[in-house]
Amino acid sequence: MAPLSSIFPFLLAYTAAAQTDYSQYVNPFIGSEGPFEGLAFGGGDIFVGGAVPFGVAKVGIDTYEKNVSFSTINGGYTPKGLVTAVSMMHESGTGGSAKYGIIGQMPLATLDGVNVLDNRTYWQKRVGDDVAEVGYFSTKLESGVGIELSGARHSGIMQYSFPAFSEKHVLVDLSHYLPAEGGGGDSQFFAGGEIKLMADGKTYTGQGSYGGGFSESAPMTTYFCGEFEEAPDQARTFRGRNTDPMGLYRYHNAQGPVPHPTYGNVSESSGPLNDRVGALFTWSNSGNATIRSRVGISMISAEKACQYRNDEISSWNLNDTVNAAVKEWNSDVFSKIRVPTDDSQNRTNLVLLYSSLYFMHLMPSDRTGENPLWESTDSWDDFYTYWDTFRCTVSLYHLIQPRYYASMLRATIDIWKYEGFMPDGRSGQYNGIVQGGSNADNALADAYVKGLEGVNWTEAYQAMLTDAEVTPYNTYSFVDPTNGIKEGRGALYDWIPLGYISSDRSTRPLSRSVEYALNDFSLYQLAKDLAPNDTSKYLRRSAQWQNTWDHNLKHKGFKGFLTPKLANGKFNTTDYNPALCGGCEWMDISYEATPFEYSFTIPHDMQTLIQFMGGEDEFERRLDYIFQPGTSEQDLGANGAAITTIMNIGNEPDFATPYEYHYVNKQYKSVNQTRALANEFFKNANYGVPGNSDAGALNSWLIWQMLGLYPVVTQPVYLINSPWFSDINMTVNGNSTLRIMANNLDNANSYYVQSVKVNGQDWDRNWLEHSDVMVNGGTIEFELGDETKRWEDGDVPPSPGHHVLSRSD
Ligand SMILES: *[C@@H]1O[C@H](CO)[C@@H](O)[C@H](O)[C@H]1NC(C)=O
Ligand SMILES: *[C@@H]1O[C@H](CO)[C@@H](O)[C@H](O)[C@H]1NC(C)=O
Ligand SMILES: *[C@@H]1O[C@H](CO)[C@@H](O)[C@H](O)[C@H]1NC(C)=O
Ligand SMILES: *[C@@H]1O[C@H](CO)[C@@H](O)[C@H](O)[C@H]1NC(C)=O
Ligand SMILES: *[C@@H]1O[C@H](CO)[C@@H](O)[C@H](O)[C@H]1NC(C)=O
Ligand SMILES: *[C@@H]1O[C@H](CO)[C@@H](O)[C@H](O)[C@H]1NC(C)=O
Ligand SMILES: *[C@@H]1O[C@H](CO)[C@@H](O)[C@H](O)[C@H]1NC(C)=O
Ligand SMILES: *[C@@H]1O[C@H](CO)[C@@H](O)[C@H](O)[C@H]1NC(C)=O
Ligand SMILES: *[C@@H]1O[C@H](CO)[C@@H](O)[C@H](O)[C@H]1NC(C)=O
Ligand SMILES: *[C@@H]1O[C@H](CO)[C@@H](O)[C@H](O)[C@H]1NC(C)=O
Numbered sequence: 001m002a003p004l005s006s007i008f009p010f011l012l013a014y015t016a017a018a019q020t021d022y023s024q025y026v027n028p029f030i031g032s033e034g035p036f037e038g039l040a041f042g043g044g045d046i047f048v049g050g051a052v053p054f055g056v057a058k059v060g061i062d063t064y065e066k067n068v069s070f071s072t073i074n075g076g077y078t079p080k081g082l083v084t085a086v087s088m089m090h091e092s093g094t095g096g097s098a099k100y101g102i103i104g105q106m107p108l109a110t111l112d113g114v115n116v117l118d119n120r121t122y123w124q125k126r127v128g129d130d131v132a133e134v135g136y137f138s139t140k141l142e143s144g145v146g147i148e149l150s151g152a153r154h155s156g157i158m159q160y161s162f163p164a165f166s167e168k169h170v171l172v173d174l175s176h177y178l179p180a181e182g183g184g185g186d187s188q189f190f191a192g193g194e195i196k197l198m199a200d201g202k203t204y205t206g207q208g209s210y211g212g213g214f215s216e217s218a219p220m221t222t223y224f225c226g227e228f229e230e231a232p233d234q235a236r237t238f239r240g241r242n243t244d245p246m247g248l249y250r251y252h253n254a255q256g257p258v259p260h261p262t263y264g265n266v267s268e269s270s271g272p273l274n275d276r277v278g279a280l281f282t283w284s285n286s287g288n289a290t291i292r293s294r295v296g297i298s299m300i301s302a303e304k305a306c307q308y309r310n311d312e313i314s315s316w317n318l319n320d321t322v323n324a325a326v327k328e329w330n331s332d333v334f335s336k337i338r339v340p341t342d343d344s345q346n347r348t349n350l351v352l353l354y355s356s357l358y359f360m361h362l363m364p365s366d367r368t369g370e371n372p373l374w375e376s377t378d379s380w381d382d383f384y385t386y387w388d389t390f391r392c393t394v395s396l397y398h399l400i401q402p403r404y405y406a407s408m409l410r411a412t413i414d415i416w417k418y419e420g421f422m423p424d425g426r427s428g429q430y431n432g433i434v435q436g437g438s439n440a441d442n443a444l445a446d447a448y449v450k451g452l453e454g455v456n457w458t459e460a461y462q463a464m465l466t467d468a469e470v471t472p473y474n475t476y477s478f479v480d481p482t483n484g485i486k487e488g489r490g491a492l493y494d495w496i497p498l499g500y501i502s503s504d505r506s507t508r509p510l511s512r513s514v515e516y517a518l519n520d521f522s523l524y525q526l527a528k529d530l531a532p533n534d535t536s537k538y539l540r541r542s543a544q545w546q547n548t549w550d551h552n553l554k555h556k557g558f559k560g561f562l563t564p565k566l567a568n569g570k571f572n573t574t575d576y577n578p579a580l581c582g583g584c585e586w587m588d589i590s591y592e593a594t595p596f597e598y599s600f601t602i603p604h605d606m607q608t609l610i611q612f613m614g615g616e617d618e619f620e621r622r623l624d625y626i627f628q629p630g631t632s633e634q635d636l637g638a639n640g641a642a643i644t645t646i647m648n649i650g651n652e653p654d655f656a657t658p659y660e661y662h663y664v665n666k667q668y669k670s671v672n673q674t675r676a677l678a679n680e681f682f683k684n685a686n687y688g689v690p691g692n693s694d695a696g697a698l699n700s701w702l703i704w705q706m707l708g709l710y711p712v713v714t715q716p717v718y719l720i721n722s723p724w725f726s727d728i729n730m731t732v733n734g735n736s737t738l739r740i741m742a743n744n745l746d747n748a749n750s751y752y753v754q755s756v757k758v759n760g761q762d763w764d765r766n767w768l769e770h771s772d773v774m775v776n777g778g779t780i781e782f783e784l785g786d787e788t789k790r791w792e793d794g795d796v797p798p799s800p801g802h803h804v805l806s807r808s809d
């Protein structure tokens with residue numbers, strides 16, 4: 001129980017802090033470019049535009065790159081791509097086939113040569129530099145039209161400035177969406193819609209349905225309600241043949257020449273062949289060069305979309321929406337982590353911290369009140385994906401956003417209740433697709449062991465049991481038709497009877513073996529309290545990665561690696577090199593990282609892993625090796641662009657690896673390696689993250705680094721690293737404050753830990769538990785210096801899943 005005197009000063013400090021405008025430190029372009037200047041390829045795939053935290057609407061431009069092999073348009077935005085629309089819904093940070101880019105508008109300064117059904121006749125280059133701030137975006141098209149926009153929770157406001165004397169049109173093409181760059185069966189498709197022009201002449205409503213994309217989803221319907229400030233002088237609906245390939249249904253709609261539209265006046269609907277429909281608005285008499293529009297969207301009805309538009313954007317002054325967004329970002333997100341912002345501070349570090357917080361709050365989307373599939377109190381979409389966010393993003397939500405996070409988890413369990421499985425990935429109200437294990441299990445276990453309130457753990461465990469025991473049906477995915485990858489664990493048919501995933505009957509056997517093992521450890525964590533009879537089973541299964549570990553396999557002087565094993569129990573070492581993975585794709589031996597990397601990912605039983613690698617010295621030597629330049633033997637393409645070490649901080653599997661020196665009590669080496677990675681690969685620049693931001697996963701890795709902590713997922717444990725700020729106040733568990741202080745942070749090299757105090761007590765371990773400082777708050781005080789020091793002599797971090805498989809297992 002805290003005395004009042006200790007609560008009061010905090011409240012005062014909080015009030016003062018809430019007034020700081022942290023949004024000034026956000027650079028919304030971090031991640032908009034990759035290693036090739038001007039191209040998004042290999043970059044963050046981020047959304048750039050107007051949005052509020054976890055907003056349903058993410059309002060921004062959609063672009064297209066003609067050089068498809070080097071383009072990426074997943075968040076809609078590319079630095080130089082051709083603008084095809086301003087649309088209401090986007091993902092942020094995602095890979096795979098693009099999703100959304102729907103419910104668009106396109107301002108046109110002329111109709112000469114324009115076929116409204118052919119985006120190539122009106123797409124636009126941009127001139128000058130785009131501007132983006134929290135809640136605000138602007139760009140200028142070659143046609144002379146300026147676009148400014150902002151976003152609210154389910155709505156957006158757009159302001160188009162036309163050049164003097166130009167024609168003024170706005171095109172609404174309901175059949176517009178972000179295409180898959182290279183085509184491909186999992187591209188999105190338009191599955192029909194309807195548009196109606198209202199009698200006031202200013203308003204249009206209706207709905208569009210869109211399927212496909214990364215989740216390979218069935219069509220999802222989005223309703224809209226758009227309005228112009230000033231009634232157009234002419235408004236026409238249009239309709240034309242749909243030539244989308246409709247890959248999901250293995251049926252090619254009438255592909256052929258681009259059709260020309262027929263025009264109507266009042267309403268248009270797609271009909272049985274999913275015709276393309278839309279409307280064209282024209283202002284011919286108005287002397288006003290500025291056309292403003294506000295649009296609401298809803299998954300329930302057009303009426304609801306109109307309601308959102310009215311409630312959320314009640315003013316035609318764009319700044320009002322921008323200011324409301326800024327306020328929400330400050331109070332809901334940025335003020336949860338408060339660091340000194342006076343002039344003596346390193347501004348770059350402030351930008352990295354607050355921009356990272358921004359990017360980890362763009363996804364998933366809070367669809368509460370917007371679930372058309374069943375009655376629900378909590379509804380979220382765009383888990384894209386748990387494979388990315390389970391590693392360290394969800395643990396940060398737990399600390400700073402416990403209410404949002406509990407709601408996300410309730411929604412995750414709800415999906416199991418109504419659809420049979422929890423998602424690993426989900427977008428467009430559709431589960432899909434699973435890259436490795438069923439990693440919602442890990443998020444639930446992590447939340448459970450840390451005592452998150454507001455989740456029904458009985459149901460959570462039942463949902464996890466489905467993942468662990470029920471083989472999902474096969475939807476014959478485009479990327480891997482050999483097993484069910486929509487949800488659940490597609491390779492249970494190997495995992496349960498064989499005790500590993502075989503390389504001759506299954507795809508991605510090595511990466512899935514280690515992920516399924518951690519998933520089963522997650523079940524074990526809940527079973528201890530909720531189903532004691534299940535504990536021995538899931539503890540044993542959490543050790544099954546050992547069955548596909550070849551103790552004799554040697555590579556580069558190291559012995560013992562994950563190795564492909566046939567269903568007959570024999571390792572297949574023919575041409576096997578653990579530093580290679582084929583293409584590291586869906587049908588390869590391991591996914592998006594090599595077996596060499598996955599051989600480090602056993603967080604629940606580091607003790608056995610270290611033993612398998614030959615003991616502490618050999619383990620440390622192997623860790624040292626992966627940071628040496630030139631050691632990578634595998635080209636990871638966009639997932640490891642410009643990285644030449646085996647250690648690839650550009651993708652999630654390796655997130656925890658550089659912290660593993662903690663397990664041999666050499667914390668200073670973790671500090672050294674993680675700092676070096678952060679400094680080399682995370683920058684206040686367009687190419688500022690080393691790969692897809694993945695719904696903010698990469699950004700959250702950096703935030704932990706800056707806090708001087710790293711969570712061990714599925715355990716109530718944090719590794720102690722080295723903070724980047726002299727003073728950090730972090731709001732944890734709703735109303736508590738964790739204060740992290742660092743002395744001696746004055747010079748650039750002074751980041752090695754000399755000693756640590758937790759809640760005033762001298763600390764001899766390089767880790768702490770959730771209850772130490774994360775429940776009621778607390779303090780961590782670091783004494784830093786530029787000399788490396790082995791300051792810790794207590795127990796190494798725990799291995800709560802320690803279990804060495806024996807023959808009888
Ligand atoms: C696409 O862009 C890449 C990178 O700039 C370049 O190497 C390649 O030649 C381009 N391809 C085409 C067809 O222009
Ligand atoms: C342009 O329109 C065609 C026909 O609908 C579509 O296939 C293509 O993906 C669109 N391209 C862009 C960049 O939106
Ligand atoms: C559409 O408008 C034109 C011109 O105003 C008119 O001639 C025509 O009858 C209208 N069509 C419908 C279906 O309302
Ligand atoms: C023209 O736009 C300005 C602001 O952009 C607005 O204040 C004014 O009312 C508009 N004029 C007309 C005639 O609509
Ligand atoms: C909107 O905000 C910008 C930047 O704060 C300011 O320059 C501009 O004058 C404001 N516009 C209006 C109409 O308030
Ligand atoms: C953190 O909180 C303490 C105690 O309320 C206060 O003295 C200090 O100034 C705060 N520091 C920051 C960076 O907010
Ligand atoms: C600020 O921090 C960055 C690393 O985030 C570093 O590169 C830069 O040198 C620092 N600037 C100053 C003035 O210390
Ligand atoms: C949790 O879920 C179970 C199973 O649906 C239900 O029986 C129980 O009442 C729920 N508990 C609470 C506290 O809601
Ligand atoms: C063993 O691995 C090699 C190399 O990948 C492969 O060509 C061969 O088919 C595998 N053998 C079996 C039985 O799967
Ligand atoms: C647990 O196992 C014991 C011993 O096998 C058995 O008696 C008991 O019924 C089991 N409990 C449950 C809940 O399955």
Ligand SMILES: *[C@@H]1O[C@H](CO)[C@@H](O)[C@H](O)[C@H]1NC(C)=O
Nearest residue numbers: 627628668669672673676788
């Ligand atoms: C820090 O890491 C670099 C790069 O891996 C290495 O060369 C250096 O020896 C390390 N320093 C310490 C103190 O571990």
Ligand SMILES: *[C@@H]1O[C@H](CO)[C@@H](O)[C@H](O)[C@H]1NC(C)=O
Nearest residue numbers: 401402403732733734735736
């Ligand atoms: C914080 O405490 C206040 C007052 O006790 C309470 O009203 C509020 O709900 C709490 N907030 C959170 C996030 O727990």
